[in-house]
Amino acid sequence: MVQCRNDTATNRAQNRMAQYILKRILLILPTLFGIMVINFIIVQFAPGGPVEQALAQATGFGSFSSTASVSSAESMGTAGDSGYTGDSGLDPEMIERIEKQFGFDKPAHERFFLMMSNYAVLDFGVSYFQDRAVTEIVGERIWVSVSLGLWALVLIYLISVPLGVAKATRDGERFDLWTSAAVFVAYAVPGYLVAIILIVFFAGGSYFDWFPMRGLTSEDTSGFTFIESVVDYLHHLVLPLTALVLAGFATLTMLTKNSFLEELNKQFVLTARAKGMSQRRVLYGHVFRNAMLIVIAGFPAAFVGILFTGALLIEVIFSIEGIGLLSYEAIIKRDYPILFGTLFCFTLVGLLMQLIGDLIYTVVDPRIDFETRE
Numbered sequence: 001m002v003q004c005r006n007d008t009a010t011n012r013a014q015n016r017m018a019q020y021i022l023k024r025i026l027l028i029l030p031t032l033f034g035i036m037v038i039n040f041i042i043v044q045f046a047p048g049g050p051v052e053q054a055l056a057q058a059t060g061f062g063s064f065s066s067t068a069s070v071s072s073a074e075s076m077g078t079a080g081d082s083g084y085t086g087d088s089g090l091d092p093e094m095i096e097r098i099e100k101q102f103g104f105d106k107p108a109h110e111r112f113f114l115m116m117s118n119y120a121v122l123d124f125g126v127s128y129f130q131d132r133a134v135t136e137i138v139g140e141r142i143w144v145s146v147s148l149g150l151w152a153l154v155l156i157y158l159i160s161v162p163l164g165v166a167k168a169t170r171d172g173e174r175f176d177l178w179t180s181a182a183v184f185v186a187y188a189v190p191g192y193l194v195a196i197i198l199i200v201f202f203a204g205g206s207y208f209d210w211f212p213m214r215g216l217t218s219e220d221t222s223g224f225t226f227i228e229s230v231v232d233y234l235h236h237l238v239l240p241l242t243a244l245v246l247a248g249f250a251t252l253t254m255l256t257k258n259s260f261l262e263e264l265n266k267q268f269v270l271t272a273r274a275k276g277m278s279q280r281r282v283l284y285g286h287v288f289r290n291a292m293l294i295v296i297a298g299f300p301a302a303f304v305g306i307l308f309t310g311a312l313l314i315e316v317i318f319s320i321e322g323i324g325l326l327s328y329e330a331i332i333k334r335d336y337p338i339l340f341g342t343l344f345c346f347t348l349v350g351l352l353m354q355l356i357g358d359l360i361y362t363v364v365d366p367r368i369d370f371e372t373r374e
Contacts, residue, residue, distance in 0.1 A: 017362065021355070028351045033116070035347050036340070040112050043336070115340065124341035129333050134341040137326065144216060145315070145322035149306045151237060152244035153299070156306075160249045161295065164256025169283065171261060183250045191247030192313040198239045199317070211239050214319040240318045248306060252295070260291040296360060300353035 106114070118125065124134035167176045200206055203213035212218070216236045221229055263269065264287060272282045312324035319325070323342060330338035 021359070024355050024358070028348070028355075031351060032344070032347055036116065036344060037112070039343055040108075040115075040340070043339070044108055046334070119341075119344050124344070125337035127338050128335045130335075134337050137338065138323065138342060138345065141321060141323050141326045144320060145311060145324060148216070148237075148240065148244070148311055148315075148320065148322060149303060151241055152248065152306050152311070153303050155241065155245045156249045156252055156302075157299075159245065160252035161256050161292075163249075164253045165260055165283070167253070167257040168260035168264060169279070171257075183253050186246050187250035189247070191243050192317060194246050195240065195243035195314055195317045198243055203239060212236050213239070216240075216320055240314050240320060243314055243317075244306060244311060248302075252302070256291075256295055259294055260287060263287045263291040293361065299360070300357040304350045304353045 115125075122135070124138075126133055127137060130137060163179065167179055170176050199213050202208050202210050212235065216233060217229075218224075218232050218236075221232060224232060264283075269282060269287060273279075311322065312328065314320070315322045315324035316328050326338065327342050329335070330342065
């Protein structure tokens with residue numbers, strides 16, 4: 001009888017979890033659609049779109065190198081020797097052909113729904129300015145950003161969790177005060193400013209030339225052995241990783257400290273201490289699991305934050321060929337297929353990571369009931 005009740009309770013819990021997951025997945029679709037709509041509308045009002053840049057390139061006033069634009073300009077001819085003449089205008093046929101080339105001969109709403117229908121089958125189109133499939137370009141860049149983000153997140157957790165635990169057990173002491181000052185300074189200084197300072201001091205700026213300031217590998221690694229390639233990769237990682245870690249460890253450190261402090265002040269901890277248990281046994285036998293719940297569950301969201309936001313400026317500053325630098329270049333050049341393709345992927349991954357974070361809660365603490373979740 002007891003076994004039957006346990007099986008029934010387990011089945012109910014599994015059904016509630018399945019219903020919760022299904023509801024969250026169904027909510028992802030309108031959320032993703034709404035984000036794409038908002039960004040599409042904003043982009044429509046942004047000046048200097050791909051058509052304007054192609055026209056400027058065709059008339060000799062463009063500043064961006066575009067294979068597609070140049071080839072179309074060569075095939076159509078230019079608007080005479082006078083170039084872009086403002087009020088006198090350009091050849092209407094040229095404008096019409098360029099608009100058709102970039103798909104701007106259709107109304108905005110039609111272009112949007114065509115784009116979303118292609119995205120539904122993971123067809124992100126072809127880059128305006130690289131003449132390559134967006135999936136191919138993103139596939140080359142994503143692993144660079146993933147490796148950088150994973151290294152940064154691992155180091156952040158290895159530093160923040162022990163430091164947060166130490167601060168909680170020494171709350172109010174000199175160690176806690178000094179480390180809190182260092183944490184608040186790290187939190188106040190933006191990551192891109194840390195990156196610039198590191199370059200000035202350690203990458204041949206004004207003081208030392210100890211580390212390279214560009215990329216994750218040297219330009220010519222053909223003659224490197226495996227060990228030399230690894231050393232070269234780690235050598236290039238030092239500065240960008242330092243900037244990411246210094247900019248990201250402060251929040252997790254204080255979160256860990258506050259989480260442990262909350263558990264240390266609960267009644268069951270006081271009872272365990274009254275029974276004569278050692279501080280180490282109380283901390284790691286009773287407190288650690290409950291206190292680490294929010295820290296562990298926040299791992300997916302932290303990874304998304306570092307990968308898609310924190311690393312963007314770092315990649316730009318250090319010229320790292322990752323997703324962050326690719327998105328930045330797409331924004332500058334108004335390369336809409338890459339811009340919206342990466343936005344779609346980032347948003348979808350972010351929403352899925354939030355769901356994964358909720359599911360990790362149940363792994364760490366099975367007492368969580370999805371039926372009561374809003």
